Amino acid sequence: MNILLKSAAIVDSTSKHHLKKRDILIENGTIKKIAASIVNTKQVKEVSLLNLHVSQGWFDSSVSFGEPGFEERETINNGLKTAAYSGFAHVAVNANTFPVTDSKGNIKFLKSKAEGNAVSLYPIGALTMGSKGVDLAELFDMKNEGALSFYDYKKPIENANLLKIALQYAQNFDGLVQSFPYEKSVSRNGMVNEELNSTLLGLKGIPSLAEELQITRDLYLLEYTGGKLHIPTISTKKAVALIKEAKKKGLNVTCSVAVSNLFLTDDALESFDTNYKLLPPLRTSEDTKALLKGLKEGTIDGVTSDHDPIDIERKKTEFDHADFGSIGLESCFGALNKVSGFETAVAALTGLKKVFGVKPAPIEEGKNANITLFNPEINWTFSEKDIISSSKNAALLHCKLKGKAYGIYANKKLAVNG
Incomplete structure (x- = not known):
């Protein structure tokens, strides 16, 4: 799947884009381009999420x-x-x-x-x-x-x-x-x-x-x-x-x-x-x-x-x-x-x-796209409706948390909740 991540704050201390907000174009599982703004000329799927942050x-x-x-x-x-x-x-x-x-x-x-x-x-x-x-x-x-x-x-x-x-x-x-x-x-x-x-x-x-x-x-x-x-x-x-x-x-x-x-x-x-x-x-x-x-x-x-x-x-x-x-x-x-x-x-x-021994995947052009998408600022309370697991034995149930994952892009697939 080819996608364009819009306005993503990159959190990767090994990348020259660390803590910078960038658009990220991914084609066939590879990061093709990272820039302040990328025009979607190829009409690929755009991913634009609230306060989007990405990391390895x-x-x-x-x-x-x-x-x-x-x-x-x-x-x-x-x-x-x-x-x-x-x-x-x-x-x-x-x-x-x-x-x-x-x-x-x-x-x-x-x-x-x-x-x-x-x-x-x-x-x-x-x-x-x-x-x-x-x-x-x-x-x-x-x-x-x-x-x-x-x-x-x-x-x-x-x-x-x-x-x-x-x-x-x-x-x-x-x-x-x-x-x-x-x-x-x-x-x-x-x-x-x-x-x-x-x-x-x-x-x-x-x-x-x-x-x-x-x-x-x-x-x-x-x-x-x-x-x-x-x-x-x-x-x-x-x-x-x-x-x-x-x-x-x-x-x-x-x-x-x-x-x-x-x-x-x-x-x-x-x-x-x-x-x-x-x-x-x-x-x-x-x-x-x-x-x-x-x-x-x-x-x-x-x-x-x-x-x-x-x-x-x-x-x-x-x-x-x-x-x-x-x-x-x-x-x-x-x-x-x-x-x-x-x-x-x-x-x-x-x-x-x-x-x-798991290979790193820096967020840089030409590298394999293996990325987590998240929002570090959202405040929420973990409840049963947030449980995706078949079992419900959660020690943190009803706890007030900060930050939530949207999903991942890995193995040429986008998996985002909702």
Whole structure:
């Protein structure tokens, strides 16, 4: 599709047009011309939207869809539609399916289901067979088939030697290993952050120590083995400090934070709403401030929606029995932009591309057009009518947000909501 974006403010620090308002002509998936004004002589489709801003296509490093096995939660087709309308041109899809994505055949299935879509889907392969934490999965074969990294979603690798072997083995093919920062023996049956609120509400706590012990162990292993380690969704002040120190030492470690941990604190738990039952749990305002500071200074490499659809039967139940997880794609930019500002938000939603090996697409003439369209100034309240996902378990429901995505132009397709 050929299109002409009119009066678009370009937000791309790698482009000479950064923070300038320009018309952008795209032909056959390539940016043909960028200028202050372009006359539509070829009668291509014009896109003119209120306070239009554009950036390189956003990338989400942690998205769950359900299919195969849990299609009632989210199908790949509807999940990619949700991602597109939420401004994400690239999504890395977790291995928490049935069967678990632990072989090249599973990787091939996910890629084939996403063919012809505006959004690029990148499968994440399980680190261990069945994500059971016992034997390494077919890492090399999955990498060759297109797996972006290896991660047992939300499941810590309890066996330190197994993680050591994974880090050593993955170096042979430049593989990226992820390790969830959660020491289960310390957490036991914890459900929320272990602090004042957990005591007042009578809910079993997950101490910050559980995260920090695991990160400390994993960083020692990385120092011993070398290789590349990504620590997904950190949530504590001490975790930021540990990773900052490791980077100073020259370790090849990166990390992300879930947008919910930047926007909400455990004060939200007073309602006993199971949508706030998340892993990692919502922490204190002190943690939230440290995470935001870590993001702005570059210790945290990027932000994820940590989109995790859960069917209603597993959420509309007692807090003790409810599953962890929240959808997050639709509200991600509005929440992040509100707490960080749009330049930081865009950097955070594109920063993990380099970590995961997703090619950048600068907004320059002659470059591939992979663009997110958004309005950073609109104030709105996230409600059920804004949910595109099949599941409705949204932690940010009824929150006041700032900024909203219009959609994307990617893979020669325009996907704009409305």
